[in-house]
Every structure is written in structure tokens, then in C-alpha cells.
Amino acid sequence: MMSELEFEKSILGQTEIKRFAQVTNTKSAFDVLDEVSWDFKDTKTQYLTHRFHSYPARFIPQIPRTFIKLFTKKGDVVLDPFAGCGTTLVESQLLNRHSIGNDLNPLATLISKVKTTPISTKRLEIITVLLEKIEKEIKSNNRKLKFPKLPNRNISNIFNDRMLEEIQIIKENIDELDDKEIFNLSLVALSSTIRAIIESENGDNILQIFKNKINMITETLKEYSKYVDNQTKVSIITADSRRLKNVESNSVDLIVTSPPYVNALDYYRVHMYNMLWLGMNYSAFKQNEIGGHSHHLFNRFRLLSEYLGDMLRSMIEMNRVMKKGKVCAIVVGNSSIDYELIESYKHFMNMAKFIGFEVKKTIFRNIDKSSKYFSNGKIDDEFIVVLQKMKDCEHSYKDDEFIAKVVRKELESFRERVKNNPGSSTRGKHVTAERLKKNVDKIDEAIKNVEKDIKFVEV
Numbered sequence: 001m002m003s004e005l006e007f008e009k010s011i012l013g014q015t016e017i018k019r020f021a022q023v024t025n026t027k028s029a030f031d032v033l034d035e036v037s038w039d040f041k042d043t044k045t046q047y048l049t050h051r052f053h054s055y056p057a058r059f060i061p062q063i064p065r066t067f068i069k070l071f072t073k074k075g076d077v078v079l080d081p082f083a084g085c086g087t088t089l090v091e092s093q094l095l096n097r098h099s100i101g102n103d104l105n106p107l108a109t110l111i112s113k114v115k116t117t118p119i120s121t122k123r124l125e126i127i128t129v130l131l132e133k134i135e136k137e138i139k140s141n142n143r144k145l146k147f148p149k150l151p152n153r154n155i156s157n158i159f160n161d162r163m164l165e166e167i168q169i170i171k172e173n174i175d176e177l178d179d180k181e182i183f184n185l186s187l188v189a190l191s192s193t194i195r196a197i198i199e200s201e202n203g204d205n206i207l208q209i210f211k212n213k214i215n216m217i218t219e220t221l222k223e224y225s226k227y228v229d230n231q232t233k234v235s236i237i238t239a240d241s242r243r244l245k246n247v248e249s250n251s252v253d254l255i256v257t258s259p260p261y262v263n264a265l266d267y268y269r270v271h272m273y274n275m276l277w278l279g280m281n282y283s284a285f286k287q288n289e290i291g292g293h294s295h296h297l298f299n300r301f302r303l304l305s306e307y308l309g310d311m312l313r314s315m316i317e318m319n320r321v322m323k324k325g326k327v328c329a330i331v332v333g334n335s336s337i338d339y340e341l342i343e344s345y346k347h348f349m350n351m352a353k354f355i356g357f358e359v360k361k362t363i364f365r366n367i368d369k370s371s372k373y374f375s376n377g378k379i380d381d382e383f384i385v386v387l388q389k390m391k392d393c394e395h396s397y398k399d400d401e402f403i404a405k406v407v408r409k410e411l412e413s414f415r416e417r418v419k420n421n422p423g424s425s426t427r428g429k430h431v432t433a434e435r436l437k438k439n440v441d442k443i444d445e446a447i448k449n450v451e452k453d454i455k456f457v458e459v
């Protein structure tokens with residue numbers, strides 16, 4: 001096991017290590033933010049449990065680590081309301097800060113749980129028995145298997161009968177495990193196996209992929225347990241960020257989060273096969289996912305109203321749970337709708353001022369555009385909006401009238417920008433002025449429908 005300093009040296013630059021150590025108060029911490037090399041080029045990002053499962057648009061661990069080191073001390077509470085695969089939680093745990101991870105995606109919370117649960121070596125013996133049993137059954141299957149119904153999508157064609165059978169044998173053997181934590185980590189190994197098959201479109205040796213995954217997870221957890229202190233608490237909640245039901249008011253010392261982007265990707269679609277095989281019910285997630293784009297097909301700008309309303313509610317809840325004077329870092333990229341650039345970070349900065357936050361900094365960072373999930377031309381660059389809670393927000397997440405008023409204002413200024421500078425996305429240059437004029441009409445229509453589009457049905 002490496003010492004704390006050796007470990008830091010392997011994941012952070014020299015300047016960061018030196019400057020983080022010199023920070024004495026919040027004011028000097030804000031100054032240090034300007035000196036960080038935010039692209040963290042050539043540093044490791046897939047260390048320890050971070051490598052357990054791929055996850056679209058996750059952030060690199062150095063982002064939460066930087067904020068945790070600069071703005072909290074040991075024993076403080078860090079929250080990520082859009083925790084995804086748990087990057088913030090792992091970094092908090094490694095740094096002995098308690099953490100709360102919230103996400104509505106049940107697969108996300110399962111992965112986060114496994115990544116932050118050290119397991120004693122003794123209990124890992126159960127896995128040896130599990131693997132032997134699965135291997136035997138795959139050779140001579142006598143089980144009456146109950147297959148999940150796969151959706152009518154092209155991806156389903158990747159799975160032939162032999163593959164379906166092998167995956168199902170693995171799943172049913174996992175279901176028979178009594179040990180909850182071994183059960184969870186086996187499910188994550190299976191889910192990661194399914195993703196590997198989908199991404200490579202190859203399932204020649206499913207058992208071997210599963211064995212490699214489960215061995216990697218168990219070996220890594222053994223190593224991880226050396227770095228974490230059992231007294232550090234990690235709470236993981238499967239809930240909606242617009243209503244942080246299980247998080248107490250004025251209890252959080254830092255928020256570091258990256259919310260979904262507007263009109264970029266639907267997580268429930270990306271994870272549908274994993275969730276189906278794992279037997280997860282994802283209907284609540286499908287209905288309430290923020291940033292999804294499977295509706296408003298004729299006027300995509302209505303997705304923007306909906307997104308801003310959802311984000312404003314989430315930010316009101318973030319304000320509620322934070323202690324006064326504490327910091328909230330929101331990482332978000334630009335996206336585009338119908339050839340118009342959507343600068344979400346600017347909307348967040350404007351909205352934050354109405355709900356008790358002060359904008360302290362906006363940090364620009366280069367993102368790796370070769371990444372599969374960013375290569376669709378919709379997402380350009382990434383920004384970190386750094387806020388400080390100055391006072392309690394006077395409005396609740398339920399205040400539809402207030403939400404509609406703020407979102408309308410944002411859309412009106414967006415409409416002015418589109419009028420003055422139409423087609424501002426990368427692809428906008430290739431479109432006729434006539435086509436772009438239609439966007440102003442669509443934004444007008446979105447403004448008229450704001451009250452309707454920002455509605456939130458709490459479940």
C-alpha cells in the first residue's frame with residue numbers, strides 16, 4: 001500500500017499537491033482554484049474502485065478530490081445529488097469525509113454501493129464457490145431458465161441463444177447468494193460483462209469475461225479496504241434530485257456534482273439491458289430522468305424549459321441541504337438544440353443568484369472529445385460553476401410560479417441571443433438563415449408553454 005503522499009503524487013500534479021497543502025481558509029481555497037491545471041493531463045483516472053464499471057459522462061476523480069481537499073476537512077459531509085457511478089463518494093471516502101450519493105438510476109446506486117463497500121477477505125471465498133458452480137452449470141445446464149424479455153431494438157440481436165443462456169445461468173446463481181454484499185458485487189460484475197458484450201458486440205467467452213471482472217473487483221476491494229477508514233460513512237440513496245427526501249436541511253459541507261446535460265443522452269436507454277438482466281425496475285427513472293430527449297420531438301426547445309425547471313428545483317434542494325457559507329461545484333458542458341448552442345453553465349449562474357447562492361468562479365476545462373459519449377457533436381466544452389451558499393432560499397422546490405418565472409426569463413434572454421447570433425453551435429454554420437429563423441418561432445412557443453413544461457409530478 002502506498003503512503004497518502006505517494007498516492008497523491010500518482011494522481012495529482014506537483015503544483016496542486018503543493019498549493020492544496022498551503023490552503024488555510026475558504027478565501028485562499030478560492031484563489032487556489034485559479035492555479036489548478038483542470039485538464040489533469042497524463043494523470044491516472046481509473047485507479048482503485050473507479051475502474052469497476054464504465055459510466056457515460058462521469059467526471060474524472062481529480063475534480064471532486066480538488067474540491068474536497070480545498071473546501072472540507074476530515075469528518076465533514078460531502079453530497080453528490082447526481083452521483084452516477086459514485087466518483088465523488090469514492091474520493092470522499094479515500095479522504096475520510098462522510099458522503100451522501102443520490103441518483104435516480106438504480107444501476108448507478110448499485111455501482112456506487114459496491115465501489116464504496118470494502119469486504120473482508122474471508123467472505124470473498126463465497127465467490128470461488130459461485131464461479132465453480134456457474135462453470136459446472138454452463139457445461140451441463142439442467143436448470144429451467146427464466147429469461148427476461150428483451151426490447152425490440154437492434155442491440156437485442158447481439159445476443160444469440162447460447163449467450164442468453166450463459167448470462168441467465170450466471171444471474172440465477174447470483175440470485176441464490178445469501179450474502180448481500182457479495183450479491184451486489186456479483187451483480188456489478190455481471191452488469192459490466194453485459195456492457196462489455198454490447199460495446200464489443202462479441203460474447204464468445206462470457207464466463208471468462210465475468211470471471212475477469214469479478215476477480216478484478218474482489219482484488220481491488222481488498223486493496224481499497226487498506227485505504228479507507230471504517231468510521232467514514234457513505235450513504236447512498238436512489239431518489240430524485242428535485243426532492244432530496246432523505247437529506248436533512250443545513251447538513252452538508254460541500255456539494256460536487258455533474259448533472260445530466262440537456263438533449264444529450266438518456267441514461268435509461270444506455271443502461272436498459274443491464275437493468276433488465278439485473279431485474280431492476282427502471283420505470284420511475286425512465287419517467288423522471290432529467291435531460292432526456294425522447295419527447296418534444298417537434299420543438300426541442302421545450303426540452304430546455306423542462307431541463308432548466310428541473311435543474312432549478314434541484315439547485316433549490318441543494319441550497320436547502322447545505323450549511324451557510326459552504327461551497328457547491330457544478331460541472332456541466334455546453335450542448336446544442338437545433339443548431340443553437342446551449343450554455344447551461346450560464347443559465348445555472350443566473351438561476352443560482354435567485355436562490356441564495358453567490359457565484360464565486362466559473363472554470364473552463366477541456367474535455368476529451370474522443371470519448372464515445374461526447375463524440376456526437378452535441379457536447380463541446382465543460383465548465384465548473386463554483387457557488388457559495390449565502391442564505392437560505394426563500395422558495396421551495398414546489399414553487400411552480402417562481403420556477404416558471406425564472407425559466408421564462410432565461411428563455412427570453414436565450415431568444416434574444418438566438419435572434420442576434422443564430423446558428424451558434426458548431427453545426428449551425430452549415431444551415432440557411434431561413435431555417436434558423438424557425439428556431440425563434442419555436443423558442444416563442446416554448447416560452448408560451450413554460451408553465452406546462454416545468455411541471456413536476458412527485459413520486
Ligand SMILES: C[S@@+](CC[C@H](N)C(=O)[O-])C[C@H]1O[C@@H](n2cnc3c(N)ncnc32)[C@H](O)[C@@H]1O
Pocket residue numbers: 055056057058059060081082083084085086087088102103104105108239240241242257258259260261267288289290291
Ligand atoms: C453526468 S451523470 C453523473 C456522473 C457522475 N459525476 C460520475 O462521475 O459518475 C448525471 C447523472 O444524473 C442522473 N439523473 C438523471 N436524472 C436524475 C434525477 N431526476 N434525479 C437524480 N439523478 C438523476 C443520471 O442517472 C446520471 O447518473
